[in-house]
Amino acid sequence: MKAIRIVSSMLLLVLMQSRALCARRYRGGRNPQPRRAPLPTYRADRGDTTESFPLDFTAVEENMDNFMTQVKNLAQSLYPCSAQKLDYDMKLNFLENTSVTCNDGSPAGYYLKESRGSRRWLIFLEGGWYCFNKENCDSRYETVRRLMSSLKWPQTKTGTGILSPLPEENPHWWNANMVFIPYCSSDVWSGATAKTEQSGYAFMGSLIIQEVVKDLLNKGLDNAKVLLLAGSSAGGTGVLLNVDRVAELLESLGHTGIQVRGLSDSGWFLDNKQYHCTDCVDTVSCTPTETIKRGIKYWGGVVPERCRQAHEGEEWNCFFGYRVFPSIKSPVFVVQWLFDEAQLTVDNIQLTGQPVQEGQWRYIQNLGIELRNTLKDVPAMFAPACLSHELITRNYWIDVQVKGTSLPRALHCWDRSLHDNNRNKAPHKGCPVHLIDSCPWPHCNPTCPTIRDQFTGQEMNVIQFLMHMGFDVQKMAQQQGMDPSKLLGMLSSGS
Helix, strand or coil: CHHHHHHHHHHHHHHHHHHHHHHHHHCCCCCCCCCCCCCCCCCCCCCCCCCCCCCCCHHHHHCHHHHHHHHHHHHHHCCCHHHCCCCCCEEEEECCCCCCECCCCCECEEEEECCCCCCEEEEEECCCCCCCCHHHHHHHHHHCHHHCCCCCCCCEECCCHHHCCCCCCCCCCCCCEEEEECCCCCCCCCCCECCCCCCCCCECHHHHHHHHHHHHHCCCHHHCCEEEEEEECHHHHHHHHHHHHHHHHHHHCCCCCCEEEEEEECCCCCCCCCCCCCCCCCCCCCCHHHHHHHHHHHHCCCCCHHHHHHCCCCHHHHHCHHHHHHHCCCCEEEECCCEEHHHHHHCCCCCCCCCCCHHHHHHHHHHHHHHHHHHCCCCCEEECCCEECCCCCCCCCCCCEECCEEHHHHHHHHHHHHHHHHCCCCCCCCCCCEEECCCCCCCCCCCCCCEECCCCCCEECHHHHHHHCCCCHHHHHHHHCCCHHHHHHHHHHCC
16 A cells, blocks of 8 residues: 555656646646745744645545546556647536526526546535616626626636646645536525516526536536535625535435535625615615625525524525524635625725725724634634635635645645544644634735735735725834834835
8 A cells, every 4th residue: 555655646746747837838838827926924933834735545545446547547647748638628518407597597507627536526606796686687687697697608617726727726626526607696696586577587596506416416426525615705605505505415315425515715794884874776885784685585595494593584694604604514614805805895995096094994904803703713714814805716826825824725734634533533733724814904914915006007015005095104003012113114024
C-alpha cells in the first residue's frame, strides 16, 4: 500500500503540472487573473507561510479497481499536449422531466463536466436576486431574461474558482464532477409552483434542484462518495434552504452512502433595519423581510421542515442564515464577507462615489459587528472583513486569507475534519475551519479584493478607500490609543 501511495502521488503531481501547462498552451497562454504581489499576513503566530494541500487517498484504500482506473486515466493524460483534446467546459443538459421549468415555461437544465474515476460531485446554484410580484417580475423579464428563461443559454460554460478544472486555480476540487445549475426561477431556489394565469410565471427553484439530482444519478452520481451543494448570493441562500432536502431525496432513493454537504457563499443575509426606510417598490428599495414575506407567498416557496416547524406562520424567517442554520442537519460551510455589498444595497447604503456620512459609516461598522455575532456559533466558516459580494467562483478566491489561511485551504481542512469525524479520529492541528476577521472596518484585511473608484476606474489603496468611506484617522487613532501617524503607517503596510 505504501508503494501504491508513492506511485499515485507522483502521478497526480505530474498530472497537475502537465494539465496546467497544457491548459495554458491550448488556451493561448491562458493564465488566471494576474496575481497581486504577495501580501503580508497578519497572524503573528503563523509559523509556516507555505500552504500545502495533502492528497486524499481514502478512495484508493477502499477501492483498488477505482485506483487502477484513475492510474489509467492519469497515464492517458500524460501524452503530449498536441495529442490531447482538452475540453474543460461544462455542457448544457435539459431536464428529463419537462414539467419542471424556468419562470417563462422554457425547460430548466444544468451544465455538466464529468470527471471519470472521481467520486466527488460539486453542484453549484447560481445567484441573481429575485422578484416578488407580477410588476417587478415583468421588469426582470425585460432586463435580465436569462435569469428567467433558458431560450438563449449557451451550449457550454467555463468554470472558474471552485468550478475550475485547473489545479492552479482550484487546488482541492479541480478533478471533481462539476455541475452548474443556472438560476431561472427568481425565487431564491425555494419555489414549487407551476405557471398560473394569476402569477404569469412558474416558480420551481426547489423542484429544479431535485430533478437535477435525479438526472445525475443516471450519469454517475449514484456512485458518489461526496456531494457538495454550493451556491453564491441567492444561490448561497438556496444551499441553506435545500441541502437537507437533497440529502433526504438521496436517502429516500436508497443512496444512503452519499455524504451531502453544503457550501453557502454570500447568502447569509440579515433581517436588520435599513439605514433609512423607503417605499417597497422593488427588491432594492424594500426591507429584506418585506421582500421575502411577499415573495414566499407569490412563489409558493418551501422551507426546510424543521425550520418551518420552528417558525410556523412566519416561514419567511427561514430565508435568513442565522435563523435557519440551527435547524440544518447536513454539514454546511459558510463563506460571508463581513461587509457584503448586496446587504448594504438592501439596507439603503449607496456607495456611489461620494464619501459616506458619519451616520452611514457607523451603520457600516455596526453591520460588521452584527454579522460577526450571528456567525460566532457556526463551526465551519470563512468571513473576511472586506466590502465585496460573492467569492467562490472568482478566480482570485485563492488569494483572500483570514488569519493566514486561504479559503481553499480552509475547505480542505473542513473535508479532512469531516472525514476524521466519521472515523473517530482527532482533528488535525494547524488546520483551521472557523475563520473570521476581528478588525473593525471594511478592507482592513490586506488580502481583500482590489477596489476601484466607481467613477474613474482607478485602483484605490487601503488608505484612499477608507478616506473615501469617511474614515477619520484622528478619531480612530484616539479610540485605539495610538498616534495617528502610527495608525497610517500600519494601514499603509497592511498591518
